Each structure stands twice: as structure tokens, then as C-alpha cells.
Amino acid sequence: MNELFQLSAPWWVFVLRSTAIYVLVMALVRVSGKRAVGQFTPFDLVLLILIGNAVQNGINGGDNSLTGAAIMAVTLIVLNYVVALLTSRYRRFERMVEGEPxxxxxxxxxxxxxxxxxxxxxxxxxxxxxxxxxxxxxxxxxxxxxxxxxxxxxxxxxx
Missing domain, CATH: 3.30.240.20 (bsu07140 like domains)
Incomplete structure (x- = not known):
């Protein structure tokens, strides 16, 4: 039962990995173009599933503990909140993340x-x-x- 909660690395490694993958995926989505994001097709769903699977090990580093999963989930939600907050307050950051019409x-x-x-x-x-x-x-x-x-x-x- 204890192995469910035992981390295979220090907690900050999970935060760092989650942050790095979040930034990478956001950059890839941004580079893919507005139209690709705006038109969600069945092919996009398959791509989204495959990207999730591809980056999974990059985030968790092989750790399957519940504690590690919780740390990574909280990190990703906090990162998403911070990006939303920054885009709502700083026009330059918004343009960098979302682009311009x-x-x-x-x-x-x-x-x-x-x-x-x-x-x-x-x-x-x-x-x-x-x-x-x-x-x-x-x-x-x-x-x-x-x-x-x-x-x-x-x-x-x-x-």
C-alpha cells in the first residue's frame, strides 16, 4: 500500500518535468497555427490522444505513484491558471501565447x-x-x- 504513495524522485522533479512538457506542448500548439486549433476534427482528436501518450513518460519519468500523479496534475492546473492570468493582464503576453487576428x-x-x-x-x-x-x-x-x-x-x- 505504501508504494502507491512513494515517489521515485523528489517532488520538485515532477514540477520541473510537468512545466517543461507544458511549455513544449503549448509552443507546438502555437506553431501549428490558428486554423488547426480552431477546427477540431477526428484527426485532431487522434493527434491529441497520441501527444498525451507521447509526453506521458516525459512528465512522470516512470513514476506510477498517486502522489506523483497528484503533483503533476496540480502543477499543470496551476500553470494553466498562471497562463490565463498573464494573458488577461498583459497584452504582450497574450499576443505571444494566442497570436493576433x-x-x-x-x-x-x-x-x-x-x-x-x-x-x-x-x-x-x-x-x-x-x-x-x-x-x-x-x-x-x-x-x-x-x-x-x-x-x-x-x-x-x-x-
Whole structure:
């Protein structure tokens, strides 16, 4: 029964490992692009499961104790809270973590190079137009790829 709670390393090693993996995974998610995060598909679910499995040993270092699991879970929750707190208080940190919205189209002109760079397909863009009640690109006042991966479309004003 005692082995359930016996750590295989000092507690701070679990905190350090959890922090390092958290930063790594957050950086990888950030590099993967807004659209990849905003559109959660079955493939993304598989990727998420595999990433969780891949980093598991990096976090726990082979320790299977309940105490180690509790330390790692608390560390990850605290890190997530700290990141949320910092992004809510510091605009520069928010931009670093979440990025900035990107203009995809303005005044009826589509920017295809931006669509490609941001990994937005023409079909996804067309769907965003339809969802927002815009039939053609020429009717777009502004189309933005938001930091959460969603596309916001504002129609041109009719004077």
C-alpha cells in the first residue's frame, strides 16, 4: 500500500518535468497555427490522444505513484491558471501565447497568400461567408481569422 504513495524522485522533479512538457506542448500548439486549433476534427482528436501518450513518460519519468500523479496534475492546473492570468493582464503576453487576428479579405478583395499561410482552405472560407450571410467575396467588408481559429465575416455597408 505504501508504494502507491512513494515517489521515485523528489517532488520538485515532477514540477520541473510537468512545466517543461507544458511549455513544449503549448509552443507546438502555437506553431501549428490558428486554423488547426480552431477546427477540431477526428484527426485532431487522434493527434491529441497520441501527444498525451507521447509526453506521458516525459512528465512522470516512470513514476506510477498517486502522489506523483497528484503533483503533476496540480502543477499543470496551476500553470494553466498562471497562463490565463498573464494573458488577461498583459497584452504582450497574450499576443505571444494566442497570436493576433489576421485579415483574410477586405473591401471585397480576398488575400489568397494569407489563406495559404494560415492554412485556410477556399472551402472553409466559402463556408464562413455562407454562415455569415455573405454570398460572394465582393460583398465582404472585412474577414478575419480570429485567434481562436474561427473566421469572422462582416459584410460591406450598404449606403
Amino acid at each position: 489576421v485579415v483574410l479579405a477586405r473591401d471585397g478583395k480576398l488575400f489568397p497568400q494569407v489563406l495559404r499561410r494560415e492554412l485556410v482552405s477556399n472551402e472553409d472560407f466559402a463556408e464562413a461567408l455562407r454562415v455569415n450571410g455573405v454570398e460572394q467575396v465582393e460583398e465582404v467588408g472585412l474577414a478575419m481569422l480570429e485567434t481562436n481559429g474561427h473566421i469572422t465575416v462582416l459584410a460591406k455597408r450598404k449606403d
